[in-house]
Amino acid sequence: DSGVTQTPKHLITATGQRVTLRCSPRSGDLSVYWYQQSLDQGLQFLIQYYNGEERAKGNILERFSAQQFPDLHSELNLSSLELGDSALYFCASSVGLTLEDQYFGPGTRLTVT
Amino acid sequence: AQSVTQLDSQVPVFEEAPVELRCNYSSSVSVYLFWYVQYPNQGLQLLLKYLSGSTLVKGINGFEAEFNKSQTSFHLRKPSVHISDTAEYFCAVKGSGYSTLTFGKGTMLLVSP
Numbered sequence: 001d002s003g004v005t006q007t008p009k010h011l012i013t014a015t016g017q018r019v020t021l022r023c024s025p026r027s028g029d030l031s032v033y034w035y036q037q038s039l040d041q042g043l044q045f046l047i048q049y050y051n052g053e054e055r056a057k058g059n060i061l062e063r064f065s066a067q068q069f070p071d072l073h074s075e076l077n078l079s080s081l082e083l084g085d086s087a088l089y090f091c092a093s094s095v096g097l098t099l100e101d102q103y104f105g106p107g108t109r110l111t112v113t
Numbered sequence: 114a115q116s117v118t119q120l121d122s123q124v125p126v127f128e129e130a131p132v133e134l135r136c137n138y139s140s141s142v143s144v145y146l147f148w149y150v151q152y153p154n155q156g157l158q159l160l161l162k163y164l165s166g167s168t169l170v171k172g173i174n175g176f177e178a179e180f181n182k183s184q185t186s187f188h189l190r191k192p193s194v195h196i197s198d199t200a201e202y203f204c205a206v207k208g209s210g211y212s213t214l215t216f217g218k219g220t221m222l223l224v225s226p
Contacts (some may be wrong), residue, residue, distance in 0.1 A: 002156060042216060042219065043157075043216040043219070045213045045215075048212065048213070055212065056213055092157075098212070099207065099212070099213075099214060100145060100162060100207075101159075102159075103159075104156035106154075106156045
């Protein structure tokens with residue numbers, strides 16, 4: 001158990017819908033990272049937040065957005081969902097700004113039908 | 114830009130045999146290198162990392178990797194594998210000045226009795 005929690009574990013929804021994935025980092029960690037793992041694209045970094053501020057952006061679609069709240073949990077919002085958004089979404093956390101010691105959560109499996 | 118190539122998508126091996134999982138990277142700057150393991154239906158777990166110093170890095174579960182700058186490689190090795198090592202292994206690179214990880218496509222290690 002890495003100490004990073006993600007909810008829900010599984011999510012099934014229809015095209016065009018909007019969903020919110022939630023992540024609670026390890027106690028004391030200020031950085032949260034979001035990743036997408038799909039069969040087509042492999043593992044891709046989406047976005048990083050540090051203490052409530054966006055710090056780095058990767059291959060995140062405009063239909064996707066994220067935020068980190070004062071209690072340091074983070075949410076990833078996916079809207080206008082397409083079949084190709086079906087993937088495993090991982091959250092990771094680290095103490096500081098750098099990711100050398102990031103810990104991954106168990107992931108949320110999103111299925112878009 | 115930075116990229117990672119994992120040369121084998123699948124590596125079958127018998128229990129107690131040695132194994133090497135290959136990883137080559139491309140980066141225009143000095144790099145940090147990582148190996149992660151993903152067991153079925155779980156998140157990623159850090160096996161080992163190279164940040165600086167000795168080019169031979171030892172990790173958890175008896176794995177080690179060698180950083181070879183001239184060959185731009187970071188191959189993962191284990192002298193004797195167990196059935197429980199069956200998992201997907203990901204190599205990742207972070208260039209200095211970059212704040213994100215770039216992952217390879219992964220290598221599935223299949224250990225049979």
